[in-house]
Amino acid sequence: MAMAMGNTEPNIYIYNIVIDAHCKDGYLDAAINILNEMKQKDIPPNIVTYNSIIDGFCKLGQWEKVKTLFSEMVNLTMYPDVRTFNILTDGLCKEGKVEDAEEVMKHMVKKGVEPNIITYSAIMDGYCLRGQVDKARRIFDIMIDKGIEPNIINYNILINGYCKKKKVDDAMQLFCEISQKGSKPNVVTYNTILQGLFKVGRIGHAKKFFAEMLSAGFIPDFYTHGIVLNGYFKYGLVEEALSLFNKLDGKRENNDIELYNVVINGLCNNGKLDEARAIFEKLSLIGLLPNARTYKKMIHGFCIEGLLDEANDMLRKMEENGYLANVFTYNVLVQGFLRCRKITKMTAFMKEMTGRGFSFDATTTELLVNVLRESPSVLDMILGLHSKIMK
Template sequence: MNICVASFCKVQQLEKAEAVIIDGIRLGTLPDVVTYNTLVAAYCRFVDLDAGYLILNRMREAGIHPNVVTYNSLIAGASNHSLLSRCFDLFDEMIMLGIPPDVWSYNTLMHCFFKFKKYEEADKVFHDIIMSKLSPCSTTFNTMFNGLCKNGNANNALKLFRYYKQNGFVPQLITYNVLIDGLCKSGRLRAARWVLKELKESNLEPNASTYTTIMKYCFRSGQFDEGIEFFYEMKNKGYTYDAFSYCTVSSAFAKIGRLEEAHKCYELMIEKGIELDIVCYNILVNMYCIGGRLGEVYTLLYEIEQAGLKCDEYTHTTLIDGLCRAGNIDGALKHLRYMDTLGFDSNLVAYNCMVDRLCKAGYINKALKIFGTMDVRDSITYTSLVHNLCKERRFLTASKVLLACLNQGMKVFRSTQRVVVKGLRFAGLDSEARKLQSKIRLARILQ
């Protein structure tokens, strides 16, 4: 009965799970604490915390006492629904009922603190586990490392890792993967490589996730050759790639102009029987645009349609960018107007691309005209236009755009701000330069 209840709960068919319990009672098989704990976890996860908590009344009516697993599920449910105060209440209630918390109770509470960026409280929970009779498990350490990394404290995570490793902690593969990901996100690729080296020297083997993570961040930081080396190392070790890995590598090859190798990645992906999704097609569209093969792009759009997929805003934005690169500005503008009729939530990326490309092609007045028609703008819109106006030495217009950006509470790179101020002074517009500087200082204080 419990297996059936758990199976229905896993696939979110809670009514059928309840029906199984009713049938069980009719047949003389009474639910036990495991049955109800399964329901508590399912209701907390798929409905809400209150629905899970109501199961406790049914348990009492059946003469069954909740245990630590029951309350761990409730605390996890409160955490998942971002109810920090309820986590404390449930923890206190558990202790008042004489149910001693176990290591998983503390792990869940620690995860909740990290979720709400309460680092000191999370650290206190971590040390409470160590100072109590409970022994921290690998999940305790992984939760600590992951929480620190996700909240921008990868350095502290690495220090703690070194300390506890020297004091007997045996890291698992997931621990190394968490640290590598956190260090990469904080821009510490060198430290991430050292952790990868330690992993290779241990009795553990890096998996596809390890390589994909570090490879992705190598590409993002412009270290394409090193990223490609990790790709080939992963390939030589016989790891199975997923669509994300192939797309990441293909995109990297395309960015550095190695289009032939980019296409080979796609051919390999098709040979492996990996089904192309819209993300894969978007990268392929981008490769054709970079290579100036616009005729094949339209064939590809037809292929996307035949595959039952729908082009998204990035597909059309990539095509607009490709038309601009090829000098077909009128075609790009026409496609931008067509894109407005498709009903996307936002065409901001396409408009930003159009503004930037028009500026670079020397059509800055057209770019300003499109800028004026945009209902939604972001810091990229303003930064791109200000930067290009400065290149054209149109500092007064650039200062007006920059002021509009600051009034919207958005940020423009400080280097760009300095260029505008210096340009105004160079043009003899000292009064305008002082006004702009004053506005920039005020915006920094407010931010």
């Protein structure tokens, strides 16, 4: 891929820009071709050139090519800088190879390259993604011991790790430390702790924390409202959920179909199908189109109430509007037929389901086995589909 700019030959700066753009877009072969062109033209690549290409291959998980480029750099007496090492640690952590990333960090220290806050953040995040929050905390403490002040991103990573492990008290303690250490929480911090509190069922604390967030002057975002609405519905606080939703409803910034999906799902799960249907039917009036999740939640709601004809009609409407049903949707409907003992309709629907290459999940299989125990004659009705069902 020869590069030229009129009568002017591109310099190292231009080459690096083009290579970086190709790498970010995933065109690594083109980036390597340009690197080779540079060498042919006696334009020596620099650390920026190699960092871009190494980053590209790390994102693709092509570690052999990363090793080759790394060796090539060293052979050119161009030793990796902190950005090179950060690219490696981040790539390894995203693949779950956090111990390897930590070894890279130890290696860079031996070579006189000090890890920075980005290095520590990547490894902390890697451990948290694996649920090893205690190891993430160890990295956090090492960072502080090295004299690097954690920023809000570091705190948020660790708080999220604690909340996922249901260690909400540890998350709250860390939250209290933030302002003492000269940093400030942000909306992400509040969202993470709110989700953690709801996850462990501490509803009173969640309400209080949400009120504190508002009084502190933070403006809740879409995720905040989704977390709070989900939490209220999960624990049967339907009136409080609807009160919050009614305050949001109609405001342009809250016209997001996913927020309505949360409410429709919550109402269906709490036996409020009529209210859910009213909100569903209102969507077109406010200029919102249902998406696949909206239809699936309504189908699930109809099935919970045993309204299987309505559920089937919603499935057809969903597909007419360009959203194909998936294996989850079909399983929900078959489960509805099984629970209501509508075996004839279920058999016809099973034929359609298996014809699309979908199989039963564990819940559907269990329900089917229970029906067969109670009514062995049902087996004759589905015998023709037996081999497909058992796949």
